[in-house]
Amino acid sequence: MAGIEIRSLTKHFGDLHAVDGVDLSIRDGEFLVLLGSSGSGKTTLLRMIAGLERPTSGEIHIGDQRVDGDVPPRARGIAMVFQSYALYPHRTVFQNIAFPLEASRTPRKQIEEKVRWAAEMFSVALCRALVRDPKVFLLDEPLANLDAKLRNTARDDLKRFQRQIQTTTVYVTHDQVEAMGLGDRIVVMEHGKVRQIGTPQEVYEDPVDTFVATFVGQPPMNLLDTGDPSLPPRTLTGFRPEHFLPKSVFGTAEELHTFRFAVRRVEYLGSDRYVYGSVAGGAPAADATIIAKLPATIALAIPEGETHEFAVPRRALRYFDPDTGLRRKG
Amino acid sequence: MTRILPPRRTFADREDLLGAVMLGPALAYVILLVGVPFAFAIALGFSNATAGSLSFGWAGLDNYVAILGDPIFLRALRNSVVVTVGSQVLVVVLATAAAQVFRATFRGKRFARFVLLLPWAVPVSLAAIAWTWIFDSTFSVINWTLKAAGLLHGWLYWLGDPALALLAIIIVQAWRIFPFATVIVLAGLSSIPQEIVEAAIVDGAGFWRRLFRVELPLLLPVVAVAVLFGVVYTATDLGVVYILTGGGPANTTHVLPTLAFQRGILGADLGQGAAIAVFLLPFLIVVAIGMLRLAHRTEVGGTR
DSSP: OOOEEEEEEEEEETTEEEEEEEEEEEOTTOEEEEEOOTTSSHHHHHHHHHTSSOOSEEEEEETTEEOTTTOOGGGTTEEEEOTTTTOOTTSOHHHHHHHHHHHTTOOHHHHHHHHHHHHTTSOHHHHHHHTTOOSEEEEESTTTTSOHHHHHHHHHHHHHHHHHHOOEEEEEESOHHHHHHHOSEEEEEETTEEEEEEOHHHHHHSOSBHHHHHHSSSSOOEEEOOOOTTSOSSOEEEEOGGGOEEGGGSOSSSOEEEEEEEEEEEEEOSSEEEEEEEEEOSSGGGGSOEEEEEETTOOOOOOTTSEEEEEEEGGGOEEEOTTTOBEEOO | OOOOOOSSOOGGGOHHHHHHHHHHHHHHHHIIIIIHHHHHHHHHHTBOOOTTOOOOOBOTTHHHHHHHTOHHHHHHHHHHHHHHHHHHHHHHHHHHHHHHHHHSOOTTHHHHHHHHHHHHHSOHHHHHHHHHHHTOTTTOHHHHHHHHTTOOSSOOOTTTSHHHHHHHHHHHHHHHHHHHHHHHHHHHHHTSOHHHHHHHHHTTOOHHHIIIIIIHHHHHHHHHHHHHHHHHHHHTOOHHHHHHTTTOSTTSSOOHHHHHHIIIIISOOHHHHHHHHHHTHHHHHHHHHHHHHHHHHTOOOOOO
16 A cells, blocks of 8 residues: 655657646545546556656655656556456456466465455456555556446446555546546646646536636536626636526525526437527627536426526636636635 | 439449459469369379370379388488478577567668568579578588687588488578568567557566467467468478488488479379378378467457
């Protein structure tokens, strides 16, 4: 068991800065998710922790051992699950799970006990990782190749697995649902840099910038310049689609910001309705598409092509600087 | 306006006919130039036909009885097996090693790969003549090099000593097949998913364990195909032995093709020559079936 310390870590492939100065402190036993789109550097970061990639500069510490130099993967006390699972196709299930133990010259009898112990609980790829008693688990999009139905169960299995063994886990994904559901904390990455580190709730409710605000959440956070005179000039106002509801839905106690919402189209999705339209307002950015997410419990008719009174609770509004994208307190 | 296409089926639409017509030339080639001589050779093996005479009398198994009682034939049979097996063992080891080298990136890799393929492209006769100089009793570059390095005290008469001559033949046959095998193994290596190799690295497997426990087992089907080609090429080759030793000294280094040529064509005993030439056929068929089944059985059906 061990935590991981990463200090100003970079990895350059020629001119490409795949990982560009990442500082990260992963607590012992934590389930940390690296979330980002492809090319954000999340997999490169994971591979550097694993030792499959050599950092250009920076430090990696696993437990109290510094590993970024010449420490080969086998000596880092890690186990890794790959996207394709990378099972050895010519070996049986038993032989697959036993492989890391054979590599460490574990006695035959002990191998058998261990494989049986692991195989009772988890899938083969996890077992092969588990039997090594790693200090750190590294998982590279292990659910990406599963179909949607299996993914839910597999996510549950994975979480149960990690709770049970309580090993520090770093998990890479581009799927924000996985990230939100699995992570104790989420690291949102873009262009090799960390944008935000926080619990799923912090990342979702208090995004530090417009990138995180629109990357996390489906549909993404609405952003527009309302031209509200009470705000400093040029301020982007952001709110989640599920907070943007017909005004009549809210109680009188709630302090509201009201918009005139010109509805273009309503999408019926069973459990929700997505309402697409634009809000009438001062600034030029205001004609951007705004999405409202109405739960099925709101049965109110929303005719297309008409303008409706919609509102957002003031406490759900977030403000951003349009130039830097950074959050503004307000 | 759209152009109106002919309403009736044209020749190009008739897949049944088109297929037959396009297959025809290849089929004719194989039947006339491979199938007929092959059947003829088998028939000759049961006849007492001789060159220079048109008589074709049934001899039953006489030819086979005769060659099986002939120590020169038995020696040639043994040589064929030794040369084929020996050269292929050498080929598998060399090709696997070379493929590992060529997988790495280094300066001049393209040039090195070109040089590697040369033995495969050079005509057998030309190469064999070059090798006769390398093994020459006076000018052997091997001997001179060993001498200069202080490793050789006597003198090696490569083509004059039966054991050394056989070794020379094995070396040349391996040299000839090995580039092709390397290319096949290289292709096989690149078909192993990178993630599997990396998983083995993370799982703690060192170079040798990765090679013997992961890569080679996954390469087995591909290596089997390479060896099958090598076996067929070597076991049926006439040129190398014919030019290098001519079967000598004293008929000790004959392989079946050279002996068949000597008896059947030079010695004019067509029947016995044919019997010698087709003698290995049943064994080669068994080897071929066995290897193809091995390749099929261990084939990696989708790695995901």
